[in-house]
Amino acid sequence: MRRFAYTRADDVDAAIAALADHPDGVFLGGGTNLVDLMKLGVVSPGLLVDVSRLPLAEIRETAGGGLWIGSGVRNSDLAAHPAVRTRYPALSQAVLAGASGQIRNTATTGGNLLQRTRCLYFQDVGKPCNKRVPGSGCPARDGVHRDLAVLGHSEACVATHPSDMAVALAALDAVVHLRGPGGERTVDLTDFHRLPGDEPHLDTVIRPAELVVAVELPPPPAGGSGYRKVRDRASYAFALVSVAAALEVRDGSVQDVRLAFGGLAHKPWRARAAEGALRGARATEESFTRAADAELAAAEPLRDNAFKVRLARNLAVRVLSGLASLGGAAAVTEGTVS
Amino acid sequence: MSTTSTPGPVRVEGREKVTGAARYAAEHTPPGTAYAWPVPATIARGRVVSVDAGRAMDEPGALAVLTHENAPRLKDVDDATLLLLQNDRVPHRGWYVALAVARSLEAARAMAAAVRVTYAAEDHDAVLAPDHPGLYVPDEANGGFPGSRERGDFDTAYERAAVRVDATYTMAGLHNHPMEPHAATARWEDDRLLAYDSSQGATTVQKTLAALFGTDKERITVVSEHVGGGFGSKGTPRPQVVLAAMAARHTGVPVKLALPRAQLAAVVGHRPPVIQRVRLGAGEDGTISALAHEVITQTSTVRQFVEQAATPSRTMYVSPHSRTTHRVVALDVPSPSWMRAPGEASGMYALECAMDELACATGVDPVELRVRNDTATEPDSGKPFSSRHLVECLREGARRFGWHERDPRPRSRAEGRHLIGTGVASSCYPVYVSASSAQARVDGDGRFSVRVNATDIGTGARTVLTQIAAEALAVPMDRVAVEIGSSALPTAPLAGGSCGTASWGWAVHKACRALGDLIGEHAGTVPAGGLTVTADTSDDIVSEPPQAKSSFGAQFAEVRVDADTGEIRVSRLLGVFATGRILNARTGRSQLVGAMVMGVGMALLESSTLDTRFGDFAERDLASYHVPACADIRDIEAHWIDEHDPHLNPMGSKGIGEIGIVGTAAAIANAVHHATGVRVRDLPLHPEKLLA
Amino acid sequence: MATHPAPDRSTGPGRSGDPDRTTTSTVTLRVNGVPRRLTLDNRTTVLDALREHLDLTGAKKGCDHGQCGACTVLVDGRRTNSCLLPAVAHDGAEITTVEGLAELVGPAEGGALHPLQQAFVDRDGFQCGYCTPGQLCSAVGAISEAAAGHPSYVTSLTAGPPGPPVPLSPDEIRERMSGNLCRCGAYPNIVGAIEDVTR
Structure with a gap:
């Protein structure tokens, strides 16, 4: 790890100014991924601008009936917040599906969005990686890639985004509030993360010295929502595939549906094709299967991860069926040992 | 026949461990201690052309960068993995090519990252294949077992068998990953070396360091007071203590080196990947007439290590016609080594899955099939077993587990979207014992102390040796203090091969009995200066006993498989073992259960994928190498048969550290087949293997 | 949930305006x-x-x-x-x-242990002991999180409306303690020790 200077900003503008003046700097929030990557040598900032004590840890209901989640809100506080648990259960479940109790106590909402892929080549500075060193190559494409992308990948990069939280936020139409040297702007969460294309070193559309200030949720969709994650270990592991969904069924037909996949792509994968296929359709397993297949038709699995396509389909059907049979109640039963 | 009702004493060092007072190897910081950080090779094979330490030495606090050009010269030893920084060869990726030393940990890590190594890379070969032209039959597999054994006429008997099973089982490499990374703190003073080392046996480390540095072992003290697990990976001296000692000698200050977790996969051993073909020929009733167990595995170019996976088939079942062979190829890969029950854990996975396939093929109940093939003599040696209660373990386990309610048809039980199945497998582990010495002393005030260089890697050695001493002296445990974990103590073998307690305990028992006699000679009055007795068991250990000695057991697993996702959860796991006398039910059960937990990892989670283009293992951290987490472990029970065997040692004990992992993976794999009807012959049982 | 008063953080490192690049x-x-x-x-x-x-x-x-x-x-x-x-x-x-x-529950005079520490000893909730300090601190944290009504993944999937405290069933303990790996496999005894203290 390279030596670095440290400064703690007094307010958001000072933090942004500090970074604007120092292009080799980064913001320090919870640090759970940043410190990890610094130890690995994957990132080597010369300056850490500590934003963890800025007043960004607020969760409040918005005038429009939505929810404002400050970027400094710790994962555990987000998952435990009564409004999140009752109105956006998929989000609470997704956050709780990630990492460990210790990490959730430290990691922040903003940092969670900005965490980097766990592709093993990205994390190994002794090997090529286009995301870490543009132009050096992607050994994952023909190498060890069981965990990696089946949708939206490129010749240059087959990484997946590791966040659980972001998958739920994608399904829930969250908006990211950013502030930078050029002022404030908002970006839909589904546009915040990028597909790798020719520039896999860019995970998101965030600009230099821009700070994630908050994530805003619109009012929750009618009906229920849920999140289900499949991983090798029963806990404390990144997703092979995960599904966040919200479903409203009226008179046996799908009135509204939101569906997003984790573990399949370089970004949380909002399944708009599946949603389109489902709206107005009968809320049956057959419809759910057809819709999932419609979404996953675009999949281009790698040598060792074709199973993810089937797993994603089965999981989507399972989650949607659960939501449908519960008549929109906000729970998706865990598919493991009872 | 039952579990011992009294739970056994709590660990004597329990308080130190729960208060943080117990110190491990990297937790000694003599004044002026420097920190070291190794630099691993980033090629799979070739030579180091140059090492540029210039930028590294610019780091404030930099002390030195050791390379093959400036490092202290080492004398030759058998274990070539310890001949570090001696020449420019790179035998595999991850091999150490330099060592950064600095005043602080942070500086050492930064230096290591800044060292620029130029290589001349050569083509490498890291692909294990059944038709690899480099495969050969070794004279000996690990443990000194013959590489190949033939009895009778396997080919003819197999051909004539009424029922035949022919199946090939594969498994990825596995890593020990003890929670404490391999660490050492070394300090030279006046040509004397004091090293705190995370090791399963400080005596071996002491001898090896003496040989490497060309000095008398009396000048070297190695302390392994508390060790954070090893599971075989700390059974032999490892690079950390050699590098720390080299760096301390080079810089003249004490040096601390804890190997970074990500480097462990390449330098402290692992269970190698194994390809096993098992053929069973049997009568309609399931009685085995022909058994072949043929193993293909890999080693490195640095050192030959052959996982002795075919050896359980020489011990387990009736097999008048038998072929058990190992073939190995030396690849440009990290060196494999001991991992908990080397040979048995891997070999019994294959044999016990094949037995399940035979049960399916014959329609014989899997428990009954094993009972029918029980044998009172070891098939390979022809020797009678000193004790063998496999059948009792199977029967008792079946009773406790509720095995007989089982519908044998695959896919016969479901709850919602979950398929439920049960499976069984046998366990075995050889009984070893080594010569040890120990000293027993009574002070003038009547306090007893025992000194022996045993190591407690979590087994409860300190506690059980205190019990053995107290029992032999016929005094309460709290009057006996046992000192272990230093080469300055009477010489003793390592904690390995499940024979620590038998070996050390024998010497402790002998010394304490002799001390008791000596006190008797003083008419029960201890002189003011106390009395001391030293015992050595070299003459007590029979090298070629007339009996075959082994522990046995049976494990039963219930799994729930999610039909949509392929997720497998082990909802119940029950083992019954026959391992002589259990000396401490509390710590003994912990060892058995703990090994079964590791077996769950082997079955479902753990996998080290050899990234053949780069020549290293892909999973090198605890986020990608999945050891079981708390949520993976549900209902696990370990029981035992009260087994009395007069042919063992004064305590009547067999080892219990390893047998718990033997058979677990097979029991789970067999349960998965029963649940789903899918026979997966490749570990670990990741979800995709069930998502056809 | 924080049981300690917020410390005064108006002074300290990095408070001197423009970073001066000292490391x-x-x-x-x-x-x-x-x-x-x-x-x-x-x-x-x-x-x-x-x-x-x-x-x-x-x-x-x-x-x-x-x-x-x-x-x-x-x-x-x-x-x-x-x-x-x-x-x-x-x-x-x-x-x-x-x-x-130990001092969290009272003056640790006479070498008294925290109840969890004693439960780990009694239940043999460790073998090599290396993960133990982390398990203990994690268990203390997990117990107070549950008492404060914080859900876990298993609570979130099954429980009713939020509200403290969350009862610590074995499933809850297992999930909440999954951030502490134990290679010796002492999990059943760790869960038992935590149950001993919480029920």
Whole structure:
């Protein structure tokens, strides 16, 4: 790890100014991924601008009936917040599906969005990686890639985004509030993360010295929502595939549906094709299967991860069926040992 | 026949461990201690052309960068993995090519990252294949077992068998990953070396360091007071203590080196990947007439290590016609080594899955099939077993587990979207014992102390040796203090091969009995200066006993498989073992259960994928190498048969550290087949293997 | 949930306006109730500050990357992985390590143990002991999280409306303790020890 200077900003503008003046700097929030990557040598900032004590840890209901989640809100506080648990259960479940109790106590909402892929080549500075060193190559494409992308990948990069939280936020139409040297702007969460294309070193559309200030949720969709994650270990592991969904069924037909996949792509994968296929359709397993297949038709699995396509389909059907049979109640039963 | 009702004493060092007072190897910081950080090779094979330490030495606090050009010269030893920084060869990726030393940990890590190594890379070969032209039959597999054994006429008997099973089982490499990374703190003073080392046996480390540095072992003290697990990976001296000692000698200050977790996969051993073909020929009733167990595995170019996976088939079942062979190829890969029950854990996975396939093929109940093939003599040696209660373990386990309610048809039980199945497998582990010495002393005030260089890697050695001493002296445990974990103590073998307690305990028992006699000679009055007795068991250990000695057991697993996702959860796991006398039910059960937990990892989670283009293992951290987490472990029970065997040692004990992992993976794999009807012959049982 | 008063953080490292690019800082960590003033490399983590600078080696380094939980300590009353915390960013923080656990429940005179520590001894909730300090600190944190009504993944999937406290069933304990790996496989006894203390 390279030596670095440290400064703690007094307010958001000072933090942004500090970074604007120092292009080799980064913001320090919870640090759970940043410190990890610094130890690995994957990132080597010369300056850490500590934003963890800025007043960004607020969760409040918005005038429009939505929810404002400050970027400094710790994962555990987000998952435990009564409004999140009752109105956006998929989000609470997704956050709780990630990492460990210790990490959730430290990691922040903003940092969670900005965490980097766990592709093993990205994390190994002794090997090529286009995301870490543009132009050096992607050994994952023909190498060890069981965990990696089946949708939206490129010749240059087959990484997946590791966040659980972001998958739920994608399904829930969250908006990211950013502030930078050029002022404030908002970006839909589904546009915040990028597909790798020719520039896999860019995970998101965030600009230099821009700070994630908050994530805003619109009012929750009618009906229920849920999140289900499949991983090798029963806990404390990144997703092979995960599904966040919200479903409203009226008179046996799908009135509204939101569906997003984790573990399949370089970004949380909002399944708009599946949603389109489902709206107005009968809320049956057959419809759910057809819709999932419609979404996953675009999949281009790698040598060792074709199973993810089937797993994603089965999981989507399972989650949607659960939501449908519960008549929109906000729970998706865990598919493991009872 | 039952579990011992009294739970056994709590660990004597329990308080130190729960208060943080117990110190491990990297937790000694003599004044002026420097920190070291190794630099691993980033090629799979070739030579180091140059090492540029210039930028590294610019780091404030930099002390030195050791390379093959400036490092202290080492004398030759058998274990070539310890001949570090001696020449420019790179035998595999991850091999150490330099060592950064600095005043602080942070500086050492930064230096290591800044060292620029130029290589001349050569083509490498890291692909294990059944038709690899480099495969050969070794004279000996690990443990000194013959590489190949033939009895009778396997080919003819197999051909004539009424029922035949022919199946090939594969498994990825596995890593020990003890929670404490391999660490050492070394300090030279006046040509004397004091090293705190995370090791399963400080005596071996002491001898090896003496040989490497060309000095008398009396000048070297190695302390392994508390060790954070090893599971075989700390059974032999490892690079950390050699590098720390080299760096301390080079810089003249004490040096601390804890190997970074990500480097462990390449330098402290692992269970190698194994390809096993098992053929069973049997009568309609399931009685085995022909058994072949043929193993293909890999080693490195640095050192030959052959996982002795075919050896359980020489011990387990009736097999008048038998072929058990190992073939190995030396690849440009990290060196494999001991991992908990080397040979048995891997070999019994294959044999016990094949037995399940035979049960399916014959329609014989899997428990009954094993009972029918029980044998009172070891098939390979022809020797009678000193004790063998496999059948009792199977029967008792079946009773406790509720095995007989089982519908044998695959896919016969479901709850919602979950398929439920049960499976069984046998366990075995050889009984070893080594010569040890120990000293027993009574002070003038009547306090007893025992000194022996045993190591407690979590087994409860300190506690059980205190019990053995107290029992032999016929005094309460709290009057006996046992000192272990230093080469300055009477010489003793390592904690390995499940024979620590038998070996050390024998010497402790002998010394304490002799001390008791000596006190008797003083008419029960201890002189003011106390009395001391030293015992050595070299003459007590029979090298070629007339009996075959082994522990046995049976494990039963219930799994729930999610039909949509392929997720497998082990909802119940029950083992019954026959391992002589259990000396401490509390710590003994912990060892058995703990090994079964590791077996769950082997079955479902753990996998080290050899990234053949780069020549290293892909999973090198605890986020990608999945050891079981708390949520993976549900209902696990370990029981035992009260087994009395007069042919063992004064305590009547067999080892219990390893047998718990033997058979677990097979029991789970067999349960998965029963649940789903899918026979997966490749570990670990990741979800995709069930998502056809 | 924080059980400690918020420390005064108006002064300390990085407070001098424009960063001057110095790479060391002076911080005060309140460790087990005692303020400890240290001048540290900014790269030094809380874990390394404890182990290498304060000779408090109870918190363990198992992976150094937040993947094992052996380094778990309580920071301002919440469990966290100290290997991922730059000490410089935790000036003024209240840190409780395994060495200070007994004092959380009263004066540790006469060598009294925290009930969890005693339960771990009685239940044989460890073997090698290396993950144990992290397990203990994590269990203390998990118990207070449940008492405060914080859900876990298993609560969130099955439970009714939020509201403290969450009963710690074995399933709840297993999920909440999954951030602490134990290679010796002491999990059943760890869960039993926590049950002993919470029921």
